[in-house]
Amino acid sequence: MSDKLPADDQLIKQLLNQDSSAFQQVMDAWYGSMYYVASSITSDAIADEVIQETWISVLKSLPKFEGRSSLKSWVMRILANEAKTRRRKESRNVSLEQIEDSWSTDPRFDSVGHWQTTTSSWHADSPDQLMQADELKNCIQKHIDLLPEKQKAALMLRETESYELDEICNILEVTSSNVRVLLHRARDKVLQVIDRFEREGKC
Amino acid sequence: MLGLPSCKQVSEQCSYQLDEDLPMLKRARLKLHLAICEQCRRYVKQMKLTDASVRYWVRGRRMPSEVKQQLLTQFQEMNNPDTGKKDDSQ
Numbered sequence: 477m478s479d480k481l482p483a484d485d486q487l488i489k490q491l492l493n494q495d496s497s498a499f500q501q502v503m504d505a506w507y508g509s510m511y512y513v514a515s516s517i518t519s520d521a522i523a524d525e526v527i528q529e530t531w532i533s534v535l536k537s538l539p540k541f542e543g544r545s546s547l548k549s550w551v552m553r554i555l556a557n558e559a560k561t562r563r564r565k566e567s568r569n570v571s572l573e574q575i576e577d578s579w580s581t582d583p584r585f586d587s588v589g590h591w592q593t594t595t596s597s598w599h600a601d602s603p604d605q606l607m608q609a610d611e612l613k614n615c616i617q618k619h620i621d622l623l624p625e626k627q628k629a630a631l632m633l634r635e636t637e638s639y640e641l642d643e644i645c646n647i648l649e650v651t652s653s654n655v656r657v658l659l660h661r662a663r664d665k666v667l668q669v670i671d672r673f674e675r676e677g678k679c
Numbered sequence: 680m681l682g683l684p685s686c687k688q689v690s691e692q693c694s695y696q697l698d699e700d701l702p703m704l705k706r707a708r709l710k711l712h713l714a715i716c717e718q719c720r721r722y723v724k725q726m727k728l729t730d731a732s733v734r735y736w737v738r739g740r741r742m743p744s745e746v747k748q749q750l751l752t753q754f755q756e757m758n759n760p761d762t763g764k765k766d767d768s769q
């Protein structure tokens with residue numbers, strides 16, 4: 477789970493001391509999180525640009541960093557702000573009412589909310605075993621990209637483990653009960669994708 | 680019946696629980712439901728694994744080398760505003 481980075485104060489010292497290898501290490505360690513946050517708020521096309529701009533402003537303001545939060549959360553907050561200023565028009569925005577509608581008629585449950593179908597049993601019980609097949613990774617990527625804008629963004633912001641729920645609410649401009657719903661629907665979708673892959677061996 | 684949640688509600692609550700603790704009473708009712716419902720036990724387990732797998736997948740993305748190179752160059756230039764006088768003592 478750990479990024480195997482030095483502790484914050486050490487890392488900051490190294491960055492301020494112009495240590496390129498420390499900079500490389502931290503860029504590598506946080507790239508995945510940064511990429512998915514940037515791309516879900518803006519788009520894949522400019523995600524790397526947003527990341528670059530973020531790092532530049534991080535490096536510029538690093539001498540003033542006061543350590544009230546971890547370095548990573550500070551960086552991720554700067555990233556989210558940077559991305560928000562370049563947010564695209566929401567092309568695939570689906571209203572929460574629509575999300576609720578499809579949930580209320582979800583065919584997996586009967587009229588009193590009991591399971592009518594059941595998920596299959598999966599071959600693995602750890603992420604690295606489960607995610608061994610590249611087809612599954614690509615399949616998950618594809619379906620996450622197909623999620624409605626805010627569902628995708630909520631999931632990505634959350635799964636980068638960098639934001640509290642209320643920060644996600646602020647970034648997405650939704651209430652906390654909405655963000656819970658968005659997260660559940662998104663995770664449930666990915667779960668169904670994995671389940672189909674486990675059953676049929678294809679996307 | 681004891682005010683237990685339905686399977687559908689369980690499927691939502693187990694996601695909420697990944698983000699923050701449910702109130703005690705809800706948590707107790709969820710546990711009771713799970714004690715008697717195998718399908719939900721399986722779903723809850725898979726929900727946790729799904730969540731962990733998405734995190735795993737996020738961490739696996741690698742930085743394109745040209746993006747990294749550009750940033751490294753900028754990093755070095757930033758530290759040496761006078762680029763004519765680069766420190767090459769390493």
Ligand SMILES: [Zn+2]
Pocket residue numbers: 591685686689712716717718719
């Ligand atoms: Zn159940």
